[in-house]
Amino acid sequence: MVVGERIEDYLGAIYRLRKTADSPLPLAVLGEHFGFSPVSIHEMIQKLSQQGWLHYHPYRGVTLTEQGEAVALALLRRHRLWERFLTDMLHIPWAEAHDIAGALEHAAPEAVTERLADLLGDPASCPHGAPIPPLTKPYVDQCLTRVPVGAQGRVTRITPESADLLRAVQAWGLLPGSRVSVIERRQDAVIVQIEDKQVCVPRENADAIWIEMF
Amino acid sequence: MVVGERIEDYLGAIYRLRKTADSPLPLAVLGEHFGFSPVSIHEMIQKLSQQGWLHYHPYRGVTLTEQGEAVALALLRRHRLWERFLTDMLHIPWAEAHDIAGALEHAAPEAVTERLADLLGDPASCPHGAPIPPLTKPYVDQCLTRVPVGAQGRVTRITPESADLLRAVQAWGLLPGSRVSVIERRQDAVIVQIEDKQVCVPRENADAIWIEMF
DNA sequence: TCAAATTATAAGGTATGCCTTATAATTTTT
DNA sequence: AAAAATTATAAGGCATACCTTATAATTTGA
Numbered sequence A, B: 001m002v003v004g005e006r007i008e009d010y011l012g013a014i015y016r017l018r019k020t021a022d023s024p025l026p027l028a029v030l031g032e033h034f035g036f037s038p039v040s041i042h043e044m045i046q047k048l049s050q051q052g053w054l055h056y057h058p059y060r061g062v063t064l065t066e067q068g069e070a071v072a073l074a075l076l077r078r079h080r081l082w083e084r085f086l087t088d089m090l091h092i093p094w095a096e097a098h099d100i101a102g103a104l105e106h107a108a109p110e111a112v113t114e115r116l117a118d119l120l121g122d123p124a125s126c127p128h129g130a131p132i133p134p135l136t137k138p139y140v141d142q143c144l145t146r147v148p149v150g151a152q153g154r155v156t157r158i159t160p161e162s163a164d165l166l167r168a169v170q171a172w173g174l175l176p177g178s179r180v181s182v183i184e185r186r187q188d189a190v191i192v193q194i195e196d197k198q199v200c201v202p203r204e205n206a207d208a209i210w211i212e213m214f
Numbered sequence C: 001t002c003a004a005a006t007t008a009t010a011a012g013g014t015a016t017g018c019c020t021t022a023t024a025a026t027t028t029t030t
Numbered sequence D: 001a002a003a004a005a006t007t008a009t010a011a012g013g014c015a016t017a018c019c020t021t022a023t024a025a026t027t028t029g030a
Helices: A005-017 A027-034 A038-050 A066-089 A094-107 A110-119 A163-172 B005-017 B027-034 B038-050 B066-089 B094-107 B110-119 B163-172
Strands: A054-057 A061-064 A141-143 A152-158 A179-185 A189-194 A197-202 A209-213 B054-057 B061-064 B141-143 B152-158 B179-185 B189-194 B197-202 B209-213
Touching: A005 A027, A005 A038, A005 A061, A005 A066, A005 A094, A027 A038, A027 A061, A038 A054, A038 A061, A061 A066, A066 A094, A066 A110, A094 B094, A110 A141, A152 A163, B005 B027, B005 B038, B005 B061, B005 B066, B005 B094, B027 B038, B027 B061, B038 B054, B038 B061, B061 B066, B066 B094, B066 B110, B110 B141, B152 B163
Parallel strands: none
Antiparallel strands: A054 A061, A141 A209, A152 A179, A152 A209, A179 A189, A189 A197, B054 B061, B141 B209, B152 B179, B152 B209, B179 B189, B189 B197
16 A cells, blocks of 8 residues: 555644544544644545554544554654754754654655664654654665575665775676575675575675665 | 746756757657656646746747746756765765655755755765756845845744743744844844844844845 | 534535547658 | 658546535534
């Protein structure tokens, strides 16, 4: 199921506005929040309910499904990481940062915000103290040295880039997009299967080759 | 006239794809670029032409108006600043950075990308060497010490924030959103008119109060 | 308990920006 | 100059996500 921007916004708002995880959030509160008509909110909620993002309890409100909550948490994490970046590195006041983060959170993929988390030193809270939820799913884009033996994946990037490394990567057939599986992890190297051959990648190179597991 | 995302994308693509400023870019090239049908391209071009972003020469192609070119240049600048940030600070390979920048360039206002330019040390080119166009219009968001005498504007932000400054700003009535005009610039302070009273803002405070001129 | 207030739902509309099919106009090629 | 290819334009459609108006169902409170 594809998660559109609007869907994420709704799920995020429900997560933020609800009192507890179990108490249904009245649609009127959502309408108030977005400034949309009750009818529009109702329409959207019907759709989200059908798609399995939330439970709709007529005349009571909505609660998030496990799926919906996961989306909300991931969104919140991205949002607060952007907020931290905007305030800490670009010195933008929080009130503005909040709104801008609301747009950026949809524009950049998780891979980018995780890089942002690295850059910011894995902050635990947003500028006004609210906690930043941790990553829940095993992160899909990790360097080759951290991919478990047996795992299959796809090369996503070579980072940091260097001309030498790029040449080597090309020779190995490990260019972004290629499917690989990890055969063995040694102290000094990682052995991967690519197509029908095996390649021994030295550790310092493996650190720069990023894999999306599947 | 409001510049939607799609409009910016079209103007940016025309700027990038054209051979020279005068030679019309055939619609077929645009269709190829976006992967849209000729009819859709034609529809959109009609609209952009009516709105004054470009000149449409039937059977020949399109050229940008001054207005359209300004939008394209501003977009290009934002794009390349994001690219630099993504590659230099987040170590994302260029191929990916390009696509991500294509989304970020629409999500953040110019004020943010100008902050980014500061952070990056005003880079002159994007990661693969293409020049980053300079800001053309006098930048709308500048600190109070740089606003010329006589200029009118609106307070956009207090940056960097400090509890003391925020209290002072509140007392002066200089909160974000307030309309001000600059009466006098002295070495040690700036005198501004706010509503019907005048306020003397010490230089170190004026450096942290940002104004959008109009 | 019964009226008032809230909430649900149906029906029809708007804007954006894409689509296809079909026909007309113009340019290019032979 | 005529045929072929390209380009223009009309007409009708789709999805998303909002809108209003109007009616029905349910809950709340006096």
